Amino acid sequence: MSEQGESLEAVRTEKLRAIEALGLDPWGGRFDNHLPIGQVRELPIDAENPENRVTTRLAGRIVLRRVMGNVHFLDLADATGRVQVMIGKKQVGETGWKLAGLLDLGDLLGVDGNFGQTKTGEMTVFAREITILGKSLLPHPDKHSGMVDMEFRLRHRYLDLTYHPEVMVRAEKRIRLVRTMRRHLDAQGFWEVETPTLHTVAGGAAARPFETHHNALHLPLVLRIALELPLKRLLVGGMEKVYEIGRVFRNEGISQRHNPEFTMMELYQAYSDYRGMMDLVEGLVCACATELHGGTRVPYDGHEIDFTPPWRRATYAELLLEHAGADMADPASLTAAATRHGIPTTGKHPDVLAQDLFERLCEPTLEGPVFVHDYPASLCPLTKRKRDNPAVAERFELYIHRMELANAYTELSDPVLQEQTFRQQLAGLPADESMARMDEEFIVALKHGMPPAGGLGVGIDRLAMLLTDTTSIRDVILFPLLRPGHHHPHPEPGHDHPATPGKSPDTHAKG
Numbered sequence: 001m002s003e004q005g006e007s008l009e010a011v012r013t014e015k016l017r018a019i020e021a022l023g024l025d026p027w028g029g030r031f032d033n034h035l036p037i038g039q040v041r042e043l044p045i046d047a048e049n050p051e052n053r054v055t056t057r058l059a060g061r062i063v064l065r066r067v068m069g070n071v072h073f074l075d076l077a078d079a080t081g082r083v084q085v086m087i088g089k090k091q092v093g094e095t096g097w098k099l100a101g102l103l104d105l106g107d108l109l110g111v112d113g114n115f116g117q118t119k120t121g122e123m124t125v126f127a128r129e130i131t132i133l134g135k136s137l138l139p140h141p142d143k144h145s146g147m148v149d150m151e152f153r154l155r156h157r158y159l160d161l162t163y164h165p166e167v168m169v170r171a172e173k174r175i176r177l178v179r180t181m182r183r184h185l186d187a188q189g190f191w192e193v194e195t196p197t198l199h200t201v202a203g204g205a206a207a208r209p210f211e212t213h214h215n216a217l218h219l220p221l222v223l224r225i226a227l228e229l230p231l232k233r234l235l236v237g238g239m240e241k242v243y244e245i246g247r248v249f250r251n252e253g254i255s256q257r258h259n260p261e262f263t264m265m266e267l268y269q270a271y272s273d274y275r276g277m278m279d280l281v282e283g284l285v286c287a288c289a290t291e292l293h294g295g296t297r298v299p300y301d302g303h304e305i306d307f308t309p310p311w312r313r314a315t316y317a318e319l320l321l322e323h324a325g326a327d328m329a330d331p332a333s334l335t336a337a338a339t340r341h342g343i344p345t346t347g348k349h350p351d352v353l354a355q356d357l358f359e360r361l362c363e364p365t366l367e368g369p370v371f372v373h374d375y376p377a378s379l380c381p382l383t384k385r386k387r388d389n390p391a392v393a394e395r396f397e398l399y400i401h402r403m404e405l406a407n408a409y410t411e412l413s414d415p416v417l418q419e420q421t422f423r424q425q426l427a428g429l430p431a432d433e434s435m436a437r438m439d440e441e442f443i444v445a446l447k448h449g450m451p452p453a454g455g456l457g458v459g460i461d462r463l464a465m466l467l468t469d470t471t472s473i474r475d476v477i478l479f480p481l482l483r484p485g486h487h488h489p490h491p492e493p494g495h496d497h498p499a500t501p502g503k504s505p506d507t508h509a510k511g
Helices: 003-021 089-101 150-155 157-163 165-187 228-236 274-293 316-324 331-340 350-365 415-427 440-447 460-467
Strands: 054-068 071-078 081-088 108-117 123-134 211-214 219-223 241-249 261-270 297-300 303-306 312-315 370-376 389-400 403-410 453-459
Touching (some): 054 157, 071 108, 165 241, 165 274, 228 261, 261 274, 261 460, 274 389, 297 460, 453 460
Antiparallel strands (some): 054 071, 054 108, 071 081, 211 219, 403 453
């Protein structure tokens, strides 16, 4: 902490002692029957008889403070809004007036008073009694400088929520989004379940896990990289429609669209397939859009996304031919197209070249919503092959505004083929014990018979980005992972130094 910060803390500590000397508890206590400030602002006002005011009680944090003679004006804020409070010397009595003089920006205050308007028409609570509910010992940003350093805001999200109302609004919208997803899936007969976060084998995706160790059992463990394999075991057990909303961990970089710890929703439905998952995710996303925006037209990044069904459906091969001039079924065509666009070809499988071309030339065109379906089978080890063309997998990825939002399969239930594709996948991974291991127990479960099924994964953070008009994943995660480094204990006005993002594979969807 800087010398200035220590000096300011010392001054506030002296005020705390002065509050105690008044016989008051500076840390407050139970404060029942107060109204959210948003509801206080909706109380009736008698414009013709301004002295006819409604009695009310509220609590919140002081975010603005100014003194004018024998009157203190405060702005009090909570999660629902902010309102002006006027504290008059005659109205609150001697102790209340002394307390008012010891208040600082950031203190928590309870107010009993009357709601009305000032002569200038400002909605105001005219205090009759004030109650200290918590003393802030560190200074808060003032109304002029605010918090302009983005890294400071992310490291001090509690201040960001207080002084940037849009951050609180975004957080509340994300909560409503997840609640809507649960309500929508529950109404369709899905069961919400919980599966382990600690695994002995990282399965369900090709990603580097975070490693840990269980001391009592002397057992190496990893944090899960996907929700998939335990949920499929539940299908084997007879749970025909299951979903989980949970945290997933991938030991990868950070960027505008990636955080190593993120939230997924995965679901599995017995006796369905990937086309059933298309219908399901259409309904799910539209329900969320309607909850947050009142309809299926949503503003995003200066444009409008129209979620009105039906969404476009295009095959991987069609898009590759359209945008890269390459025939997925012709290795020579893929090699020629890659060469034209400066993509290295030496030693690469044709399907890998196809994916390189797709990422370079097709993904930037996918404004969507668009279902890209029927992927090269070698890229999809957990996916059922098309009966008339085993080189193609029954998989789709949902793209919206050039960003992958969801991933879905017709699930592979053949245990012999599943073990074979696992081995092929592992052969192409780095020689790393944490990644190059097969989940033998999952194969055993499949051998007991898993019903045909459709599976879907949706990245909650990315959906929240799209539905809150946010271009950085850090802004929809309350506590994103940040690079270590020096940061000021108090905001410095006029300097904006956001953390520089890194790069990560696009892996925030199912498998």
